[in-house]
Amino acid sequence: MKNALFLFGILVNVFSYGQFNHIQYKTDCDAAYRSAIDDLNYSKSLSALSKVEKKYGKLYCEEYILMAHCYKKLGKETKSAKLLKKAWSNYGFDMVCLTQIKQIDLGEINKGYSAKQQKFVQQGYDNFAKLNRSNTDSLKLVLEAMLDRDQVPRMKFYSDSVIDTNAVNREIVLVDSLNLIEFRNIIYKLGYPGEWILPGNVSRVFVLLVHSSYNQAFFDEMQPVFLKEVIAGCLPVIMPCGWTGTIPWWIYRRIMVCLLSGET
Secondary structure, three states, rough: OOHHHHHHHHHHHHHOOOOOHHHHHHHHHHHHHHHHHOOOOOOHHHHHHHHHHHHOOOHHHHHHHHHHHHHHOOOHHHHHHHHHHHHHOOOOOOOOHHHHOOOOOHHHHHHOOOOOHHHHHHHHHHHHHOOHHHHHHHHHHHHHHHHHHHHHHHHHHHOOOOOOHHHHHHHHHHHHHHHHHHHHHHHHHHHOOOOOOOOOOOHHHHHHHOOOOOOHHHHHHHHHHHHHHHHHHOOOOOOOOOOOOOHHHHHHHHHHHHHHOOOO
């Protein structure tokens, strides 16, 4: 019964997230990012974000952070702090995209706030902690166990002891194969465990995705599944595309356009 209730709760949230095409949403946000990053036209960026919010009835955490960045650049620090509060009070969708944009620096946004303004931000952090749902605790434990298994053989390469490289590589392949089976089952049953279900923990799950990249069979099977997960708002846009390193913002924009048009 508990498992059934857990699954029902997750599916309800999947349904609520899947009300619109999230690739289209991110594409619509692109004008706001371009105005702020490329043109340094912060007022225009804010106007574009207001239109997106009106169209979809919401923004995600990262877009509210962009708004906080814009207001900070315009010298409106109280509005900036209030937007950070709003940002951390809402779920993210593709928070990883912020790591691709050096111009948007949370440290810089937070710098110079008054004590009163800092309280707004702290209220947002407090709200963010409340986004974690108790019915995801078991999923977190499963993913933590998978991540622990993932790291055990890999950490042997950092040991001072002499190791059999071939044996360790075989162990890695075995562990990755077992993790992929479990990871695949989670995605099929619940959806990709993104910000919508594990706020603040998505980058850790990304490790499992990275270590699946060499498995061609898994990639071929999951590519259309991942596309559906992106559209539904479960899987961040950048994760199935930027599996290694930091990619330039213009490539990120191209990824969104390609996904939306069905190009590869």
